[in-house]
Amino acid sequence: MRQIGSLPKEKDANRLAAFLVTQEIAAHAELDDDAWIIWVRDENHLDQAREILEQFRLDPSDRRYDGAERAAEAIQRKQLQRTAEAQKNLVDVKNRWQQPTARDAPIVMTMIILSVVVTMSGGFGQARKGTGGIINSQLSFCTPASFERTKGNPLADVAKGELWRTITPIFIHLSVIHLVFNMIWFFQFGALIEKRRGTVRLALLVLSVAIVSCIAQAIAPMQWGGTPFFGGMSGVVYGLFGYIWMKSLFDPDSGMFMPQMNVLILIGWLFLCMTGVVGPVANVAHAVGLIAGMVVGYLPTLIKT
Secondary structure (H helix, E strand, O other): OEEEEEEOOHHHHHHHHHHHHHOOOOEEEEEEOOEEEEEEOOHHHHHHHHHHHHHHHHOOOOHHHOOHHHHHHHHHHHHHHHHHHHHHHHHHHHHHOOOOOHHHOHHHHHHHHHHHHHHHHOOHHHHHHOOOHHHHHHHOOOOHHHHHHOOOOOOHHHHOOOHHHHOHHHHOOOOHHHHHHHHHHHHHHHHHHHHHHOHHHHHHHHHHHHHHHHHHHHHOOHHHOOOOOOOOOHHHHHHHHHHHHHHHHHOHHHOOOOOHHHHHHHHHHHHHHHOOOOOOOOHHHHHHHHHHHHHHHHHHHHHHO
16 A cells, blocks of 8 residues: 555545546545545556546545545455455355355255164074064064065065155164264265255155155065065265266356265165175165265256257
8 A cells, every 4th residue: 555645635645536436446535644645445546546536636526526535435345245245155165165064954964864863673694584573573664574475576565554664774784894884975975965954855855765666675586686585875975976967067156076086985885795706795776876866866956948
């Protein structure tokens, strides 16, 4: 900031400073001893400002200076508004990409707690055998007794009206590692969606993906890996992954981003599981969950176009 000169009267000094502002020269007047100093913010405007000062001294009452103070106030108000909006946008962007916490995801944390309780109470790997006490008996897709009695009908219990079985297998896990990894991915994806889209939308997404992937896993042919005796949140995890992946690619304003590394890891794991190297896995639930999530994530973009 540099001074360009001084004027003896406050009224003239403020009038000139205001006129400079209307000429897109940031300036203000400041008292110094017995004179009013005119300060200019940008040194690139010094020569122009000094020339205007000299012209002002010749005739301070020139009509071209009339209304300068009101005009300068209007300009400064607009500048303050732009600054406030820019500051707001900075805050919004910061919050938008901030990683969600447990406080942002009450339904995700509730489902994680349920998964831990159900898994520990159900005897872990017993779920794969269709056993594991009352917990697995009531929450698995189909009980061994119903499956045998109906000569291999995986929908036997569901057909009796026990519709909760199309969802509850997602809470049953087959080992500690299975539980831990599923919960890590579920929190990462679920908390992001719950923070950006809200609890209701996440609940509906989880519900729809769970139903579709569980039914597909239960009724798929055995040669494809189909079985009614399965458990885990993997199908839902792949659904949430597919949803965020599509939003990241086709709806960047959603505030959801899927790192390329995560895409490589999850798609790679999907195909690795299909080879059978890692043992019995609900591959159908993985694939159908992924497709369901991708469809839900991409469908709004398709409708807009």
